[in-house]
Amino acid sequence: AQKVTQAQTEISVVEKEDVTLDCVYETRDTTYYLFWYKQPPSGELVFLIRRNSFDEQNEISGRYSWNFQKSTSSFNFTITASQVVDSAVYFCALSEGRDDKIIFGKGTRLHILP
Amino acid sequence: DTEVTQTPKHLVMGMTNKKSLKCEQHMGHRAMYWYKQKAKKPPELMFVYSYEKLSINESVPSRFSPECPNSSLLNLHLHALQPEDSALYLCASSQDVGLRYEQYFGPGTRLTVT
Numbered sequence: 001a002q003k004v005t006q007a008q009t010e011i012s013v014v015e016k017e018d019v020t021l022d023c024v025y026e027t028r029d030t031t032y033y034l035f036w037y038k039q040p041p042s043g044e045l046v047f048l049i050r051r052n053s054f055d056e057q058n059e060i061s062g063r064y065s066w067n068f069q070k071s072t073s074s075f076n077f078t079i080t081a082s083q084v085v086d087s088a089v090y091f092c093a094l095s096e097g098r099d100d101k102i103i104f105g106k107g108t109r110l111h112i113l114p
Numbered sequence: 115d116t117e118v119t120q121t122p123k124h125l126v127m128g129m130t131n132k133k134s135l136k137c138e139q140h141m142g143h144r145a146m147y148w149y150k151q152k153a154k155k156p157p158e159l160m161f162v163y164s165y166e167k168l169s170i171n172e173s174v175p176s177r178f179s180p181e182c183p184n185s186s187l188l189n190l191h192l193h194a195l196q197p198e199d200s201a202l203y204l205c206a207s208s209q210d211v212g213l214r215y216e217q218y219f220g221p222g223t224r225l226t227v228t
Contacts, residue, residue, distance in 0.1 A: 107155075
């Protein structure tokens with residue numbers, strides 16, 4: 001079973017629209033961390049946010065916001081007033097247990113159309 | 115400075131060649147990682163170094179040989195690769211190993227094996 005599920009393979013929206021990227025995770029641990037990374041066409045993964053399992057406060061950073069809900073095991077990412085530069089692949093990821101590993105979802109490819 | 119650098123950016127090699135990928139960080143991070151990423155897939159962990167010692171080898175074939183000469187530098191030596199090894203190779207670093215630390219990625223080396 002997938003530990004991190006990003007059901008949306010590809011999304012296209014017109015510039016200035018809001019868009020939400022879904023992420024559902026699965027873990028039996030009580031302590032875990034969730035991450036979002038952005039991978040633009042240049043290839044480099046850019047760290048966006050980290051959230052630990054004890055902090056369910058939603059976070060806003062400029063046009064980006066994150067909604068963490070333990071009840072539904074979801075950690076969704078919303079971009080408000082999207083821009084062409086937001087076009088990228090976005091990965092949700094989970095870190096749990098005693099491993100020093102990050103488990104990535106399959107990614108959502110986001111196209112922002114001018 | 116939150117930069118991880120990788121050289122070369124692109125590499126084309128034959129199946130009998132020996133080459134090396136280089137990764138460098140000057141953030142004082144004590145954990146460094148190698149990932150392999152095939153097209154339209156998430157990164158797959160290959161190796162983890164913690165305090166300059168190999169802590170995780172994800173059953174990677176011996177034709178890939180990692181080396182950590184010092185805390186800032188990570189190499190990946192390549193020998194007798196196969197065409198299916200063609201991929202984007204990403205290096206990352208984090209402050210330490212463990213759940214809570216986000217990883218910072220370099221821009222990657224795009225490897226083509228002919």
